Amino acid sequence: MATRMKLKLKTVFVLYFMVSLLGLVYALMQLGQRCDCTEHDMPKDRTISRLRGELHRLQEQIRKSEATKQPQKQATKSSLPTIFVITPTYARLVQKAELIRLSQTFLHVPQLHWIVVEDSPHKTPLVTDLLVKSGLTYTHLHMPTAKDRKLQEGDPSWLKPRGVEQRNEGLRWLREDRRAQPGGDNQQGVVYFADDDNTYSLQIFEEMRGTQRVSVWPVGLVGGMKYERPVVEGGKVVRFHTGWRPSRPFPMDMAGFAVSLKLVLANPEACFDGEAPMGFLESSFLQGLVTMDELEPKAANCSKVLVWHTRTEKPKMKREEALQAQGLGSDPAVEV
Amino acid sequence: MPKRRDILAIVLIVLPWTLLITVWHQSAIAPLLAIRKGTQYDGVEGKREAGGQVQDSKEYCASDKDIVEVVRTEYVYTRPPPWSDVLPTIHIITPTYSRPVQKAELTRLANTFLHVPNLHWILVEDSQRRTPLVTRLLRETGLNYTHLNVETPRNYKLRGDTRDPRIPRGTMQRNLALRWLRETFNANSSQAGIVYFADDDNTYSLELFEEMRSTRKVSVWPVAFVGGLRYESPKVNAAGKVYGWKTVFDPHRPFAIDMAGFAINLRLILFKPQAYFKLRGVKGGYQESSLLRELVTLNDLEPKAANCTKILVWHTRTEKPVLVNEGKKGFTDPNVEI
Numbered sequence: 131m132a133t134r135m136k137l138k139l140k141t142v143f144v145l146y147f148m149v150s151l152l153g154l155v156y157a158l159m160q161l162g163q164r165c166d167c168t169e170h171d172m173p174k175d176r177t178i179s180r181l182r183g184e185l186h187r188l189q190e191q192i193r194k195s196e197a198t199k200q201p202q203k204q205a206t207k208s209s210l211p212t213i214f215v216i217t218p219t220y221a222r223l224v225q226k227a228e229l230i231r232l233s234q235t236f237l238h239v240p241q242l243h244w245i246v247v248e249d250s251p252h253k254t255p256l257v258t259d260l261l262v263k264s265g266l267t268y269t270h271l272h273m274p275t276a277k278d279r280k281l282q283e284g285d286p287s288w289l290k291p292r293g294v295e296q297r298n299e300g301l302r303w304l305r306e307d308r309r310a311q312p313g314g315d316n317q318q319g320v321v322y323f324a325d326d327d328n329t330y331s332l333q334i335f336e337e338m339r340g341t342q343r344v345s346v347w348p349v350g351l352v353g354g355m356k357y358e359r360p361v362v363e364g365g366k367v368v369r370f371h372t373g374w375r376p377s378r379p380f381p382m383d384m385a386g387f388a389v390s391l392k393l394v395l396a397n398p399e400a401c402f403d404g405e406a407p408m409g410f411l412e413s414s415f416l417q418g419l420v421t422m423d424e425l426e427p428k429a430a431n432c433s434k435v436l437v438w439h440t441r442t443e444k445p446k447m448k449r450e451e452a453l454q455a456q457g458l459g460s461d462p463a464v465e466v
Numbered sequence: 467m468p469k470r471r472d473i474l475a476i477v478l479i480v481l482p483w484t485l486l487i488t489v490w491h492q493s494a495i496a497p498l499l500a501i502r503k504g505t506q507y508d509g510v511e512g513k514r515e516a517g518g519q520v521q522d523s524k525e526y527c528a529s530d531k532d533i534v535e536v537v538r539t540e541y542v543y544t545r546p547p548p549w550s551d552v553l554p555t556i557h558i559i560t561p562t563y564s565r566p567v568q569k570a571e572l573t574r575l576a577n578t579f580l581h582v583p584n585l586h587w588i589l590v591e592d593s594q595r596r597t598p599l600v601t602r603l604l605r606e607t608g609l610n611y612t613h614l615n616v617e618t619p620r621n622y623k624l625r626g627d628t629r630d631p632r633i634p635r636g637t638m639q640r641n642l643a644l645r646w647l648r649e650t651f652n653a654n655s656s657q658a659g660i661v662y663f664a665d666d667d668n669t670y671s672l673e674l675f676e677e678m679r680s681t682r683k684v685s686v687w688p689v690a691f692v693g694g695l696r697y698e699s700p701k702v703n704a705a706g707k708v709y710g711w712k713t714v715f716d717p718h719r720p721f722a723i724d725m726a727g728f729a730i731n732l733r734l735i736l737f738k739p740q741a742y743f744k745l746r747g748v749k750g751g752y753q754e755s756s757l758l759r760e761l762v763t764l765n766d767l768e769p770k771a772a773n774c775t776k777i778l779v780w781h782t783r784t785e786k787p788v789l790v791n792e793g794k795k796g797f798t799d800p801n802v803e804i
Contacts (some may be wrong), residue, residue, distance in 0.1 A: 139471070139475050142475060142479065143475075143478075146478075146479050150486070153483075157486065157489055157490065181552055184552045188548070223696070224782055226780070227690070227780035230669060231574055231577075231578060231670075234672070235577040235578075237581065238580060329570040329574045331573050332577065350566075350569075351566055351567065351570070351789075352787075353791060354788050354791030356566060356789060356792060356798045359802075373797055374791060433802060434802070435569075435804045438570035438573075438804065439787075440567055440570050440571075440784050442782050442783065443783040443784065445690075445781075445783070446694050447694060447695070448694045449694030449714040449715065450694060450695045460696045460712075464696075466696045466777050466780070
């Protein structure tokens with residue numbers, strides 16, 4: 131039995147050795163083949179080649195559009211008057227959000243120069259970074275409002291005029307800057323005062339670009355009405371359709387008019403009067419510049435609303451204040 | 467003794483064979499799997515769908531889905547960026563309703579969206595019929611859009627200004643948009659897409675859209691001005707996983723996040739066709755959870771915006787304009803659209 135076992139074992143072992151060897155060789159061959167498994171890699175390669183093709187196409191597109199833009203750019207630079215938008219702004223919770231969505235609108239408008247004037251004794255990093263990232267042509271200024279002229283907590287928004295010093299600072303810088311440019315007082319350009327919480331359609335900027343003296347148009351959601359507008363007869367402004375004190379010399383909102391750069395430079399003394407009675411701020415500026423019949427009506431003879439005097443709610447911070455009282459307020463390093 | 471040897475022999479023979487067989491098993495199955503995947507990929511590549519501009523004469527346009535190069539009709543409006551075949555489409559669902567600031571809100575929202583490539587705007591009106599105001603606005607922007615409408619029944623509507631949290635606003639409209647997506651896109655052959663719920667009064671930075679494009683299931687980020695705080699955000703641990711919510715208002719909700727704080731991969735929406743926002747019986751602040759809990763678990767959430775440390779979206783609210791001077795009969799010409 132033992133010898134038979136031994137014999138059996140020997141042959142079995144030999145057999146087993148041979149078969150295992152064969153099996154190992156086969157397995158090795160299989161492993162080798164696995165590297166050859168293109169079915170797995172093909173989709174990835176296909177994606178890569180597709181991406182490359184796409185990239186190439188987009189690059190071609192860019193090259194083509196730049197090629198057509200170049201001659202156009204020269205033309206636009208000389209033919210499109212620059213719109214100088216003066217925006218006073220002040221630090222509050224929604225400031226960053228307001229400026230961001232404003233910049234998103236402005237980014238669509240060619241030849242626009244944004245003049246942001248902060249109500250602050252110095253330039254804040256929030257606005258500085260925002261302007262850099264915006265991709266717009268801009269000028270960053272600052273001018274603090276005197277304490278007694280400032281609105282206090284709980285004051286209604288109409289109690290004191292806002293943005294006066296800032297707009298005047300914007301005008302001052304503009305005059306100084308433009309005087310140094312070639313062309314002197316005969317430069318093409320339009321000046322527009324845009325508050326940071328209003329809503330502007332892209333059309334309004336094209337409407338105002340051709341302003342020769344002062345152009346006007348309707349403004350939505352202002353003056354306690356759906357819209358305020360100049361009334362146009364025979365292509366001229368004859369009166370103003372407004373629900374509040376229509377006897378003002380220019381009863382319209384800051385967002386409802388634009389002044390040509392020429393006029394601004396020709397009248398270096400014209401600025402906003404902070405002492406003017408409520409609602410007369412715009413008039414205090416325009417009085418020295420134009421008369422009513424010189425106004426240029428835009429927006430299809432002042433029949434379309436292309437800018438809205440929206441106002442943003444102050445966000446409720448009850449819980450934040452409660453937390454801060456406990457010393458558990460949100461991380462102030464996170465910019466909001 | 468022979469028995470032991472027998473056993474030893476058998477073991478010595480069988481063991482390497484089992485090893486060999488397992489190795490063979492694995493190496494045999496893997497190429498098989500790859501072949502199967504290969505055919506699947508072929509399927510994906512074969513039928514490619516992309517959102518195109520929908521004519522507003524039809525309710526929802528499932529056909530006509532060619533990539534349309536948007537033609538500028540007015541020189542004033544800029545074209546949206548050229549459509550890319552590689553970027554996932556962002557489907558933005560915005561419920562809207564008629565009120566004086568509606569046109570202004572939609573205008574500035576459109577101005578923001580015109581900067582985002584591969585964007586498909588699904589605007590759902592809370593109205594019986596699609597209003598001419600919105601129809602005209604959408605057409606003039608030049609964006610890639612779909613215009614839908616469904617009216618919230620009177621007993622669900624909010625009365626005036628009162629924020630009644632038991633009746634969440636915009637729910638039916640968002641659900642209609644989800645249904646439209648499921649009817650329009652096929653689960654098997656869908657182009658990559660991300661679904662985002664954007665209310666018409668919020669403020670969005672352009673960075674946000676690029677952050678959400680890489681969503682695999684559901685991605686989340688902080689939102690400013692919600693929950694009575696400067697911002698609410700998900701809590702992210704060192705491993706980059708969401709484990710909680712940094713909020714004061716009911717942080718133990720399954721998903722204590724605002725509608726603007728998350729985005730969902732389109733594939734997930736299509737794979738779970740039963741997932742909708744719950745309409746009735748939803749506690750205040752639980753609307754988002756009613757949808758998200760059917761789609762993901764906390765562990766699957768992908769934190770964006772630098773591990774939820776940057777604010778890229780603000781929950782701004784626009785004041786209701788004071789129209790006191792309109793009086794009872796309306797002072798201004800009602801034909802002028804605002």
